[in-house]
Amino acid sequence: MLLNARILHAPMTGVGRYLSEILAAWPDEPPRSLAPAPWAGHGPAGHAWEQLVLPLRVGGELLWSPVHSGPLAVANQVVTVHDVVPLDHPEWLSRDFARWYRFMLPRLVRRARHVIAISEFTRDRLIATTDVAEQSVSVIAHGVGERFRPPPAAARSALRHRLGLGDRRYLLSVSTLEPRKNLAGLLRAWRLALPALPEDLELVIAGDPGRRSVFTQAPIGELPPRVRLVGRVDDGMLPALYAEAEWFVYLSRYEGFGMPPLESFACGTPAIVSDIPALRETAGDAALPVPLDDDRAVADALCGAVSDAGLQRALAERGLERAAGHDWRDVARRTLAVLQRFG
Secondary structure, three states: OEEEOHHHHOOOOHHHHHHHHHHHOOOOOOOEEEOOOHHHOOHHHHHHHHHHHHHHHHOOOOEEEOOOOOOOOOOOEEEEEOOOHHHHOHHHEOHHHHHHHHHHHHHHHHHOOEEEEOOHHHHHHHHHHHOOOHHHEEEOOOOEOOOOOOOOHHHHHHHHHHHOOOOOEEEEEEOOEOHHHOHHHHHHHHHHHHHHOOOOEEEEEEOOEOOOOOEOOOOOOOOOOOEEEEEOOOHHHHHHHHHHOOEEEEOOOOOOOOHHHHHHHHOOOOEEEEOOHHHHHHHHHHEEEEOOOOHHHHHHHHHHHHHOHHHHHHHHHHHHHHHHOOEHHHHHHHHHHHHHHHO
16 A cells, blocks of 8 residues: 655645644554655646656555545545635636646546545535546545644743734634635625724734645735734644634635634634535534625624623534544544555
8 A cells, every 4th residue: 555645745734734644643554655856746846756757656556645636547546635626716726736637636536446535515526526426435524633722821821922912812814825715805804893893802814825836816905903914823833823812713715624613623712614515514513604705794793702702612612522523543544444445
């Protein structure tokens, strides 16, 4: 059994974190990794290695490609698909990236022996957009890393000092600054909500711009008052960033699964999320859903959530329970079972 480990040489993103977490939780000897040189881990060089070099190294063994990309020449393969954004919304991606995945992904999943989708929503969209056979797609949802839990006071204090937050209260958004994350909509709603919000409350936005080779750009424009952009936050500080927030706000337009709300839940912070299929599936009744493209409704939800301590406590408790049901060890065991079935 072999692992297409190309993603481990790319800049760390959600799919890279998925593979790192699942390998750390693997119940047995992990599959043997096949990877390009670090300089060829992503971009055109990475695609060339995956399509031309990797097939020569696979032989007759089963290959697991864990991040919705794999060699078209290898049929003895299990592929994990995290979303179908290139097929549903190519306008959010760079032209070359969208063109390649719109060509490659349908052919890859139809040729593979089996496909793992990370949510029922992703499974449904994959079947609808690629005509892959229903019986060829299983669902194994993401887990939540063990480091995401309510952190000690020292970690919280260090986080506040590092970001210059002092004792200010804040709502939090964590995401790549790309179009589908809908940060422009969040900022419009924040501006509307400001007159009714406590004066010591800020909106903290953490995240880097998406890679230009992958995403179209999402300029934020002029920031409303009391908005703090903190850029990318080190993974080790993320639990404290989540835990110190009064609410986590995630107004994404489209997700394959939606890991950040679960991370927030695990740190004891309730979430306000956009009412879209993947987030309904992931968050269930542990989050406060709001409609997309209704800035007034989102603003009202922000004001109501901040002023309702009872709702905050109730959703925080539900969120901890929800997050506890997503264990990477279980994800790893179920993934291994699929690979053993076909290997």
